Amino acid sequence: MKKQKITTFVKELNLRMKKEPIISLRYIHILGTVVFFTSVSSLVILLALYLNQRLKTSLFLVEDYHTLSSNPLTSPSLSPPPPPRRSSGSNVSDEELMLHTAMVPRGEMVMNETHPKVAFMFLTRWDLPLSPLWEMFFKEHKGFYSIYVHASPESTEEPPDSSVFYKKRIPSKAVEWGKPSMMDAEKRLLSHALLEPSNARFVLLSETCIPLFNFTTVYTYLTRSTRSFLGSFDDPRPMGRGRYSPKMLPHVSLSDWRKGSQWFEVSRRVAAEIVSDRRYDAVFKAHCRPPCYMDEHYLPTLVNKICPEMNSNRTVTWVDWSRGGPHPARFVRKDISVGFLDRIRLGSNCSYDGEVTNVCFLFARKFHVSTLEPLMKMAPYLFAL
Numbered sequence: 003m004k005k006q007k008i009t010t011f012v013k014e015l016n017l018r019m020k021k022e023p024i025i026s027l028r029y030i031h032i033l034g035t036v037v038f039f040t041s042v043s044s045l046v047i048l049l050a051l052y053l054n055q056r057l058k059t060s061l062f063l064v065e066d067y068h069t070l071s072s073n074p075l076t077s078p079s080l081s082p083p084p085p086p087r088r089s090s091g092s093n094v095s096d097e098e099l100m101l102h103t104a105m106v107p108r109g110e111m112v113m114n115e116t117h118p119k120v121a122f123m124f125l126t127r128w129d130l131p132l133s134p135l136w137e138m139f140f141k142e143h144k145g146f147y148s149i150y151v152h153a154s155p156e157s158t159e160e161p162p163d164s165s166v167f168y169k170k171r172i173p174s175k176a177v178e179w180g181k182p183s184m185m186d187a188e189k190r191l192l193s194h195a196l197l198e199p200s201n202a203r204f205v206l207l208s209e210t211c212i213p214l215f216n217f218t219t220v221y222t223y224l225t226r227s228t229r230s231f232l233g234s235f236d237d238p239r240p241m242g243r244g245r246y247s248p249k250m251l252p253h254v255s256l257s258d259w260r261k262g263s264q265w266f267e268v269s270r271r272v273a274a275e276i277v278s279d280r281r282y283d284a285v286f287k288a289h290c291r292p293p294c295y296m297d298e299h300y301l302p303t304l305v306n307k308i309c310p311e312m313n314s315n316r317t318v319t320w321v322d323w324s325r326g327g328p329h330p331a332r333f334v335r336k337d338i339s340v341g342f343l344d345r346i347r348l349g350s351n352c353s354y355d356g357e358v359t360n361v362c363f364l365f366a367r368k369f370h371v372s373t374l375e376p377l378m379k380m381a382p383y384l385f386a387l
Contacts, residue, residue: 096186099173099193118202120224121148121195125177125187126209128157131371133167135212138381140166143217148198152177152191182287184264184297192273205267210332210368211319212377214347216385220364223318228355230272233262233317234302234310245294253285254303262302265319265367272305272312279304314353320346320363335372340380 124130130151140147149170154177161167172194177187188206195201203224213220224231236259237243246259268276286300305313322331343366352362369377381387 096190099190117146117200118225119146119148119198119200120221121150121198121201121204123188123191123195123204123206124149124151124209124211125191125206126151126153127177128154128209129159130161130167130209132209132212132369132374132377133161133165134374135377135381137166138378139213139217139385143221146217146221148195148201150191150194152187180292180295180297182296185283185286185300188264188297188301189277192277196270196273196277202270203267204270204273205318205365206265207319207365208265208367210370211265211365212367212369212373214320214343214364214366214384215361216387219361223354223361223364224267226355227314229314230266230268230305230312231316231318232266232268232272232301232305232313234260234306234313234315235262237261241293245290245299247289247294249289250285253281254307258303258307259299260302260306261298262315263317263319263321264297265317265321265365266301267318267364269312272309275308276301276304279308282307316352316362318362318364320366321368330368332368332370333373334370335376338373338376338380340383343380343384 130136140149149166151167151171152174153171155174160169160171163169172190174190175183175187177183191206192204195204205224215223242261243256243259245261246254246256248256282300282304286296286303290296290299322333325331346363346366348360350362351358351360353359354361377384
């Protein structure tokens with residue numbers, strides 16, 4: 003019955019269209035118009051969604067730009083404020099420190115361009131067991147270096163006032179290996195060092211580090227370089243790319259991801275970029291969890307993202323990973339010899355400002371306190387005294 007009614011309706015409709023062709027054409031025209039405007043509306047909606055997303059991204063970038071632009075780190079004409087007092091306590095907040103650091107000159111310009119300083123930043127657990135070797139290294143070079151020590155807040159021992167390390171400790175906080183607190187401590191050291199306008203280069207060291215050359219060689223090597231020395235490379239292995247998390251998108255992609263040594267040396271401009279970063283710091287703290295370690299990936303990735311042309315992509319601190327495991331080899335008294343040290347000092351080839359050299363490492367680690375005596379005996383040879 004229904005089928006017959008439908009058939010009858012179709013026949014009547016055909017007859018009507020034959021009798022009223024103008025009306026049917028009008029219907030087709032209206033239908034076409036409706037389809038056209040529906041399509042246009044869909045395209046407009048899609049375009050609006052796209053522009054909205056682009057606008058959010060642009061605003062995010064503009065916000066970062068204004069943060070940096072309004073940050074007097076980019077305005078070297080401003081005078082730095084009085085720096086927070088150094089102490090062994092932790093009463094100075096990181097926020098207060100960043101506020102002070104934001105008022106210092108940024109870029110390669112330093113207050114003392116004739117004799118720019120190298121900032122030696124020691125990230126230690128307790129004291130400095132190899133300090134006598136460093137005392138000999140720094141001797142008679144006052145005015146060409148600054149020293150900053152970040153030790154455990156529980157450590158209150160102060161070296162004698164005749165030591166170059168006397169009252170060089172900064173307000174510190176507890177640091178855990180493999181945790182973001184390690185990176186916070188490195189930024190804390192950089193922030194304090196940036197408060198000194200004469201500091202042009204910044205090197206991070208540990209209590210197990212030793213200098214491989216005399217002060218003049220190290221100073222000249224660093225201050226004459228046009229690039230920083232921060233290890234940064236693409237590691238395709240599970241311990242490299244395998245630690246990347248897609249949750250870091252869109253800020254950090256797999257192609258951005260880098261790995262490198264924790265122990266770096268950077269120019270003043272790169273140091274300021276590291277301290278002023280907030281975006282990538284937050285991304286790493288949220289998504290770089292064991293087996294991802296922030297101190298091995300954050301700075302290499304950050305520098306690769308924001309200023310790759312300023313970096314040599316290698317470190318000047320030698321370590322031995324040949325034995326495998328989560329930590330590099332540690333050397334004791336019996337390991338120390340002139341031949342061993344010379345292999346570290348002169349046994350490699352690398353690029354230094356576009357030229358090939360066999361002086362690739364200025365420092366080495368990890369050296370046990372038992373190595374101090376033989377090292378002190380070899381100091382006249384190492385330091386060409």
